[in-house]
Amino acid sequence: MTTIIPQPPKIEIDFTDAALTGTGGWSLLAQMAKRSGLLAALGESILLKRRRRGASDAEMLWSLIASLAAGNGALSDLDALRADPVGQALLGLSDAPSGRRLGEYLCRFGGAEVARLRAIAHQLARQVAPAIVEHCVKTQGYVPVFVDGTAIEVDGRLFEHARKGYNGEQQYWLHNVFLGGLWASGLLHPGGVDVACGWEDQLADLATLLPGDTPVWVRADNAYYRGAFVGYCTAQGWDYSISVTHDNNRRPVLKQLEGLPEKAWQDIGHGESATRVSHRPSGWQQQHYVVVRQLYDGPQRRLTPAYTVILVSRDDLPVEELVRRHRGKQGQENAFKGPLIDMDLHHPPCRRFHANQAFYACGQIAQLLLLAVQYEWLPSQARRHGLRPLIRYLMRSVARLVKSGRRYRLDFAKNNFRLDWLLHAAFQLE
Numbered sequence: 465m466t467t468i469i470p471q472p473p474k475i476e477i478d479f480t481d482a483a484l485t486g487t488g489g490w491s492l493l494a495q496m497a498k499r500s501g502l503l504a505a506l507g508e509s510i511l512l513k514r515r516r517r518g519a520s521d522a523e524m525l526w527s528l529i530a531s532l533a534a535g536n537g538a539l540s541d542l543d544a545l546r547a548d549p550v551g552q553a554l555l556g557l558s559d560a561p562s563g564r565r566l567g568e569y570l571c572r573f574g575g576a577e578v579a580r581l582r583a584i585a586h587q588l589a590r591q592v593a594p595a596i597v598e599h600c601v602k603t604q605g606y607v608p609v610f611v612d613g614t615a616i617e618v619d620g621r622l623f624e625h626a627r628k629g630y631n632g633e634q635q636y637w638l639h640n641v642f643l644g645g646l647w648a649s650g651l652l653h654p655g656g657v658d659v660a661c662g663w664e665d666q667l668a669d670l671a672t673l674l675p676g677d678t679p680v681w682v683r684a685d686n687a688y689y690r691g692a693f694v695g696y697c698t699a700q701g702w703d704y705s706i707s708v709t710h711d712n713n714r715r716p717v718l719k720q721l722e723g724l725p726e727k728a729w730q731d732i733g734h735g736e737s738a739t740r741v742s743h744r745p746s747g748w749q750q751q752h753y754v755v756v757r758q759l760y761d762g763p764q765r766r767l768t769p770a771y772t773v774i775l776v777s778r779d780d781l782p783v784e785e786l787v788r789r790h791r792g793k794q795g796q797e798n799a800f801k802g803p804l805i806d807m808d809l810h811h812p813p814c815r816r817f818h819a820n821q822a823f824y825a826c827g828q829i830a831q832l833l834l835l836a837v838q839y840e841w842l843p844s845q846a847r848r849h850g851l852r853p854l855i856r857y858l859m860r861s862v863a864r865l866v867k868s869g870r871r872y873r874l875d876f877a878k879n880n881f882r883l884d885w886l887l888h889a890a891f892q893l894e
Contacts, residue, residue, distance in 0.1 A: 488863025537808025610796035627655030
């Protein structure tokens with residue numbers, strides 16, 4: 465077999481004055497931010513600057529939001545925007561802050577300013593949610609909702625309100641609610657709080673995004689296996705399924721399997737079978753459960769079966785459908801991880817707690833804008849993609865800005881991977 469060794473040509477390095485940018489997708493993001501009223505809301509609601517010098521409040525926050533939407537989660541990435549006149553022009557910035565100035569600005573945030581920034585995010589979510597709800601109902605028959613929290617690790621002891629978690633690491637807690645792939649509500653809490661802290665306020669935020677007759681299926685982990693959570697979902701008319709993984713919670717359910725005949729188990733495929741169980745936890749109403757039994761670990765039979773217990777609100781659906789709906793939360797867990805990984809939000813940048821809350825609120829706004837562009841201006845086939853392709857193939861599209869007279873034109877490179885997305889978005893804007 466002939467071995468072909470790559471032979472890169474000898475390249476001479478030179479530079480050009482052409483107005484090039486590697487983030488041409490900012491033009492779409494900026495148009496969506498303007499159309500949704502986000503830019504005006506940032507300028508009217510957040511008033512922290514005392515001097516008319518440098519970037520304004522709105523420019524500070526908009527620079528951070530745009531940077532996060534391009535997958536740049538470090539404050540130092542703002543220095544690249546500051547050196548990119550084309551990027552500033554696309555975003556409508558007269559002045560872009562440095563990473564250091566932005567960090568100092570975020571440290572001015574207090575609880576009241578964070579609440580106003582979260583209100584802006586919620587107002588944007590109310591504009592984006594109808595398209596998400598319509599799509600979910602059309603494709604799945606219901607709107608999947610995922611409620612969860614995750615530890616945000618911090619290094620060192622200087623982070624305000626950071627505490628040791630159950631794993632012994634210094635951390636904050638970020639609690640979120642996702643409606644489909646939409647980051648519907650999010651709030652950074654101090655370390656050491658309840659793992660389900662703030663769920664009622666966040667579900668109240670979610671309720672305002674949903675028409676009253678919307679079929680909803682709430683998915684959650686064992687942290688939300690509590691009577692108040694189940695009672696809230698029931699009062700709202702929402703269906704729910706909750707993983708029951710704690711031994712104390714599982715024990716009374718699994719005890720009912722003793723002496724259960726084999727015919728009570730129903731094959732659901734993939735070497736698994738399932739059955740229904742009813743149980744009334746102390747202080748609750750009677751509840752329905754699905755128990756999934758796994759007899760094989762790959763091709764090898766297990767010595768003892770493995771059981772998965774799921775609390776469900778419905779007993780009128782086939783067990784395989786109940787299991788399928790609940791396991792769909794794995795896809796929403798990926799949507800949860802999307803902002804943390806693809807927008808680099810795993811590590812808070814500031815020592816002040818409220819500054820970090822503002823940082824994560826800006827991350828939520830950036831995610832909402834990306835989904836607004838995805839659902840309103842991209843082909844319907846693009847809706848199956850997560851956050852990463854939107855950042856890589858839309859936001860980070862190579863383009864050249866041309867100015868003729870008083871008119872601007874943005875020329876995208878024809879070798880952009882998702883040229884069809886860009887072309888469809890251009891038609892929508894026209």
